[in-house]
Amino acid sequence: MELFLARLFDGISSGATYAAIAVALVLIYKATTLINFAQGELAMLGTFVTYVIAVEQGLPVVVSLVLAMVATAVLAAVTERALIRPFDPSNHLPLVIITLGLFLLINALAGMIWGYDPRRFPGIFPADDLYTFGIARLRWYTVGTLVTVVVLLLLLSLLLRKTKIGLAFRAVSSNLESAGLVGVRAGPTLQFGWALAAAVGTLAGVLFVSDPVRQLDPNFAQRVLIFASAAAVLGGLDSLWGALAGGLALGLVESIVVGYVEWIPSQFGLATAVFVLIAVLIIRPEGLFGSKRVERV
């Protein structure tokens, strides 16, 4: 029982971070039916920027995080304008190629600037436990991550439902042509989506490495991207709350499968994610909460 609780808490905390990156993917997908393969790397970059501001400049971690979120949002907005907008959104291949190019570029750039030695990240939550049941520790980190992601989703929902830019964003994702006909400029709206997704991604990256058992290096996001994609697809690629459900489900599956099935070593968490991804796409491509409209494009 205690072991199960321990697995449960582990699953929830990693699941919540997968969910946060998944939310970033969903934001881009909703707007453009594009999967941004560089989303994880943008999050990694934002996490390093947070680290640099917090550790090297000595600002509080939360302030550093906000600054890094703004910086990556600006970077993503510029990227969208320069590299994505010139292409026809209905032709996927060039866009896949551009985002893969960004993936390589950002990953290498981080390696060139910061090297590959793992770094200890100053967490944004207290490092101690909130409560312990024998070996099962309910950590501040677990609760903090979950609460942060839920609050993030509430804010995003409000933004999309109640503001004019949110309305424009939903219009563009619902019907690009009609959005133009009512005077919504698609370009700036999608740019806003990219900026928002990058900021959310940075938050997610920081949440991920805030776990004292994890460390920061330029490759941490590759694995997270696969998990986040599986989470996003599981939740239904166009559903924000679905991303949370998908992320949590995947985190739990990972921690329970790897924890209980002996012949599955820890590296196989990733294989579990890929398996879930394939299974969902075959059995229920619209995911758990996605709208039917979302087809396999």
Place this chain on the structure above:
Amino acid sequence: MSTSERSVVDGSRPPDGMPLLVLQDVYAAYGPVQVLHGISLEVAHGEVVVVLGANGAGKTTTIRSICGMVTARGSVKVAGEDVVGRRTADVARLGVAHVPQGRGTFADLSVDDNMRLGAYTRKDSGVAADIERWYEAFPVLGERRASAAGNLSGGEQQMLALGRALMSKPKLLLLDEPSLGLAPLVVQSLFERLGTIKAEGGTTMLIVEQNANLALAIADRAYVLEAGTIALSGTAAELQEDDAVRRAYLGY
């Protein structure tokens, strides 16, 4: 074209009497397929003009060339501004509202959100009141304001699309085959509504339609499009009397 043909004289018209919409020698193509071969037409302030034509004659392309939805050559002027090469959203911001073929509602957004998007370019505070007024005219829409537009019937969606277009208080309203796919009774009430809008004054309309009977009934003037060129033009009354038009489009 003489001024007497216009049923409504719009006060906001520029003093020199310049028409609101002028197409001059417009060519348009989809890839290698040339669809419009030099179209010229104009719509004066407050006028309702109908473009008739068979399938494939280039009616929709004519409308799309106004909104920057197809690459066009030639000159398209809205209130004196050349809009060729402009983006759709920027043309919309000049006061052009377009109800596209197939209605173009935001299917997974609520009826309310659809109406609000219609007023996206408006800065004034009367939006909510205007939405209520439209719901009063079409209570079905009001009742289903919170449900997704995609769940409405074809006729309800057409009324929603029309309402959404009018929410922007357009100078020029473009309607692309509004009767397409609707039951005859619904078409009847749709054109009655358009007649009311015309009678209330102010909204200039360009309607592309195959249902010539109803369209000519509310129109001031009409053009007949054949194979990408203007074959015939005149007042609505003249065209209703024209033998060729009667045979081809009116069916008697």
Place this chain on the structure above:
Amino acid sequence: MSGTLVEGSSAHRTYRIVTWALFVALAVLVPFWAVQTPSFSIGSSTFTFSLSNLSHGVSYMVAVLGLGLLIGYNGQISLGNSFFMGLGAYITASLVVDNEWPYLLTLLVVIPFTFLVGMLVGIPALRIRGLYLALVTLGLAAVFPALVRHDQVSERTGGANGKRISSDLDAPSWLPLESIAETLAKIPLVGEWAFGEGRLGGREEGAIWVYLLLAAIAGIAFWLTRNLIYSRPGRSIIAIRDNETGAAVSGVNLSVTKTLTFGMSAALGGVAGTMYAMAVQFVAPDVFGVNLAIFLVVGLVVGGVGTLSGAVVGGLVIVFVPLWASQVESVPGVPERFLRGPTGSFFLGVLLIVLTFVLPGGVVYGARRLRSRLVRVQPSRGTAVPDDVIDVQEAAAEGLLSRHDPSRVSGL
């Protein structure tokens, strides 16, 4: 200066034979030059061109060819060919080291095995399309390193440490490599400059032999793939890319064709893996990860999506861009520790983005456009020779990466 050749005329035939002969001669002679490890210097940096790198590049050519068959000709955006390349490389490594098989014999296991695994992956791909397929196959690429590190197989795979293959490929004694080298060195004016003194040690002879073997395998792979593309099944493969519904309506069996294409693409990846094992004689888990998956895409795009010859350029780019990037000693204004970092990935990433903008057809189209200024091949009238068909197909392929598709019709 530009000449016009009529398709099918004897002049055109001569032109084709001469260009092909030049290419083959170049491919056969280049190892005798590269074995001297020629180098060139820019500023304080010296860039080398070694035979082992060249052989390494030849193995990537076949991997890019396999990827190109799937993406460029069949329109399935898959990123998983590094997975199959890894499978091939590890099977060869294990059979050569643990079972003492000769290298080439391992192909008898690698080809059917990767073909079958490829078909297995291709079956879900029937229902997973576009971006989702790209996502799933990228996941597959990410899983491979963990797979070979797995405890159950680490005895055969060498686990995280990788596996060194010590079995050398010695040139057979009947092959007069030494005397060819001597003869080449005696060519007046350029001989010594290009081929050195013409003396080869055992190590050099072995390197040349490996290269020639790999070049022969690559030649066969390209030839078979070309024949496939020109054949009736090849037209089905292309028809699916251009218009899936249209192809189905015309009687193309979508699931069979797509699954088989996936299998063939995977088998080419497997062969490339065997070639990699022969060229590098060392396999390690992280070689065949996500980065390689993306490198192969870079190779495809740089060479030209929807061309076969582009894979030749692509394979070389994957090896030589990172190699030369790592050999840069100093760049004004750039801190030195940057240059010690992963500059290869950096440049490949930049190259990928820049090429998609400036030369979406890749190097092959650029070269063709240049050539068409010199030699114009006029199609012979009346008969629709296969080349015409392919030219039209390739014109369509050039549009695969275009920024705008003006031909989308939505109502008149």
